[in-house]
Amino acid sequence: MESGKPHLSLPRILQMNLxxxxxxxxxxxxxxxxxxxxxxxxxKDFPWLGIAGPLTGLIVQPIIGVMSDRTMSRMGRRTPYxxxxxxxxxxGLFLMPFAQSLLMAFSILFLLDVGxxxxxxxxxxxxxxRLREEQRGFGFLSQSGFxxxxxxxxxxxxxxLVSLFGVSKVAEPGVIPDYTRLAFxxxxxxxxxxxxxxxxxxxxxxxxxAEKVRIAALPKGFAPTFAEIFSxxxxxxxxxxxxxxxxxxxxxxxxxxxxxxxxxxxxALFGTSDGSxxxxxxxxxxxxxxxAFYNAVAFVAAFSMAPISRRFGAGRVHATCLMLTGLxxxxxxxxxxxxxxxxxxxxxxxxxxxxxxxxxxxxxxAIPAERTGVYMGIFNMMICAPMLVFAGTMTFIYEPVLGGDxxxxxxxxxxxxxxxxxxxxxxxxxxxxxxxQVVAAV
Numbered sequence: 263m264e265s266g267k268p269h270l271s272l273p274r275i276l277q278m279n280l281x282x283x284x285x286x287x288x289x290x291x292x293x294x295x296x297x298x299x300x301x302x303x304x305x306k307d308f309p310w311l312g313i314a315g316p317l318t319g320l321i322v323q324p325i326i327g328v329m330s331d332r333t334m335s336r337m338g339r340r341t342p343y344x345x346x347x348x349x350x351x352x353x354g355l356f357l358m359p360f361a362q363s364l365l366m367a368f369s370i371l372f373l374l375d376v377g378x379x380x381x382x383x384x385x386x387x388x389x390x391x392r393l394r395e396e397q398r399g400f401g402f403l404s405q406s407g408f409x410x411x412x413x414x415x416x417x418x419x420x421x422x423l424v425s426l427f428g429v430s431k432v433a434e435p436g437v438i439p440d441y442t443r444l445a446f447x448x449x450x451x452x453x454x455x456x457x458x459x460x461x462x463x464x465x466x467x468x469x470x471x472a473e474k475v476r477i478a479a480l481p482k483g484f485a486p487t488f489a490e491i492f493s494x495x496x497x498x499x500x501x502x503x504x505x506x507x508x509x510x511x512x513x514x515x516x517x518x519x520x521x522x523x524x525x526x527x528x529x530a531l532f533g534t535s536d537g538s539x540x541x542x543x544x545x546x547x548x549x550x551x552x553x554a555f556y557n558a559v560a561f562v563a564a565f566s567m568a569p570i571s572r573r574f575g576a577g578r579v580h581a582t583c584l585m586l587t588g589l590x591x592x593x594x595x596x597x598x599x600x601x602x603x604x605x606x607x608x609x610x611x612x613x614x615x616x617x618x619x620x621x622x623x624x625x626x627x628a629i630p631a632e633r634t635g636v637y638m639g640i641f642n643m644m645i646c647a648p649m650l651v652f653a654g655t656m657t658f659i660y661e662p663v664l665g666g667d668x669x670x671x672x673x674x675x676x677x678x679x680x681x682x683x684x685x686x687x688x689x690x691x692x693x694x695x696x697x698x699q700v701v702a703a704v
Contacts, residue, residue, distance in 0.1 A: 269394060269397070270393065274464055275397065277463045280463075281348075281385065281457040283452065284449075284452040284454070285378060285381055285382065285412070286408065286409040287415060288351050291416045291419075291445055294416050294417040294549070294553055296524050300436070301361065301362075301363065301367055306656075307657060309660075310654075311364065312371075312653065313649075314368070314374075317646070319642055319643075320646035322383075323379050323642040323643070324643060325487060325639070328635065330387060331634065332477055338465065340385070340635075341461050341466055343383075344384060346377075347378065348377065348454045348458075349377070350373060350376060352450045354373040356447065358374065377453075382642070386638040386642075389402060390638075402623055403623070404564070404565070406560070406616075407562075407619075410557045414553075416445070417550050417557060418551060418553075418554035421554075423441040424547060491640070494633055495640060498640065502628065505625070505641075505689065508685040508686050509644035511678045511679065511682035512584060512648075512679060513652075514648045514649075514675070517649055517652040517656075518672055521652075523549060524546050525668035526668040527545045528542050529595075529667065529668055530596075531599075555607050556608065556610045556611035557614065559611025560614040563612050563615035564618065571623060576620040579616065582683075583615075584613055584616070584680075586609050586612060587609060587676075588678075588683060591610070591676030592676035592677065593676075594673075625641055
C-alpha cells in the first residue's frame with residue numbers, strides 16, 4: 263500500500279465523494295435561479311452582485327487550506343471544516359428564499375458562499391489524502407460526476423416542482439417565486455446530510471506519528487498561516503503556473519454563461535430579458551430542464567473520461583472539450599428554437615464535466631503531499647480571480663461593447679473558451695503539465 267493507504271473499492275470512492283452532491287447542489291441553485299433578477303436588479307449589475315462567490319473563495323480557500331494542513335483533531339484534519347462549512351451553507355440556503363431586497367440577498371449570499379468555500383478546499387485535499395496515486399484520477403472525476411448530477415438536479419428542481427407537484431409559477435414583481443423557495447429548502451437539507459454520509463462512511467485516515475510530529479512543530483497563528491500561503495506561491499510547481507491562463511479564460515467564460523444564460527434564452531425565444539415578465543419566467547423554467555440536461559451530460563462525461571484521459575492525456579482531452587464548448591457558446595445565441603439549443607447544451611455539459619475534473623487530474627500529482635491543502639486553495643484562487651475580473655469588467659463593457667444584449671455576452675464567453683483551449687494546447691505542447699499517469703482504473 264502507498265504510505266499505508268488502502269486500495270478503495272468503486273462504491274467506497276463514490277461514497278466518499280457523495281458530499282459533493284450537496285455542495286454542488288448549492289452552487290447549482292445559485293446558477294439556475296436568477297434571484298437578483300427576480301428582486302429587480304439590472305442586467306449590467308449581475309456580475310458584481312454575484313461577487314460573493316469568487317471573493318470569499320479567493321480569501322477563504324487558501325487560509326482554510328493551510329489550516330486544514332495543520333489541523334490535528336479527533337475528527338481528523340479536514341472533517342471539522344466539512345461540518346462547519348456544511349452548516350453555514352445549509353443556513354444560507356434556508357435563509358435565501360426569505361430575501362426581500364437586493365441588499366438582503368447579497369448579504370445572505372456571502373454566508374452561503376463562505377460555507378461552500380470552507381467545505382470545498384478540504385474536500386479536494388481529502389481525495390488526495392485518502393486515495394492512492396493510481397486512484398486519484400477517478401476520485402477527482404467522480405467529484406466532477408457528482409457535480410454534474412447535483413447541478414442537474416438543481417437546474418431541474420424548479421421545473422419539476424411546477425410540472426409534477428403543481429407549485430405555482432406565478433409571482434408578483436420583486437418577489438421570489440415559490441418554486442425557487444422550495445428548491446433552496448431542499449438544498450439546505452442535502453448540503454448537510456450528504457456531507458455527513460461521506461465522512462461517516464469513509465472517514466479520514468489517522469495521521470501517522472511522523473505526520474503528527476511534523477504538524478506539531480509547525481508555527482501556529484495568523485502570521486505563519488499567511489507566510490505559508492506566500493511561501494507556497496513562491497515555490498509553486500511549474501504545472502500550476504502553466505495553468506493560470508487556462509483558468510483565466512475558461513472561468514471568465516463560464517461566468518458569462520451563468521450570468522446571462524437565462525436572459526439570453528429569454529431574448530432568443532421570447533424577445534425580452536425583463537426579469538419581471540411572464541415570458542422571462544417561462545424562459546427560466548425552460549432553462550431548468552436544459553441546464554439539467556447539460557449537467558446530466560457532464561455527469562456521464564466525467565466518468566467516461568477516465569479511460570480516455572488515461573490514454574490520451576488529461577490536457578489533450580481538456581483542450582478538445584474546451585474548444586467544443588466555445589463553439590457551442592458562440593452558436594447558442596443565434597438559435598431561435600428549442601431543439602438546437604438542447605444539442606448545444608449537451609456540448610456545454612461535455613465541457614463542464616472536463617472543467618470540473620481534468621485540471622485537478624493534471625494538478626494532483628504535481629504538488630507535495632504535505633502541502634495538498636494550501637495548493638488546492640491556491641489553485642482555487644486561479645478560479646476565483648477570473649470571476650472577480652468578470653465582476654469588475656463586465657458591468658462596464660456590457661452596454662458599450664456588447665450592446666446591452668445578453669446573447670452577445672454569451673458569445674463573448676465562447677470566444678474566451680476557445681482562448682482557454684489554445685492555452686491548454688500551448689501548455690501540453692511544452693510538455694510541462696499534461697500527464698497520462700494520473701488517471702488509472704479503479
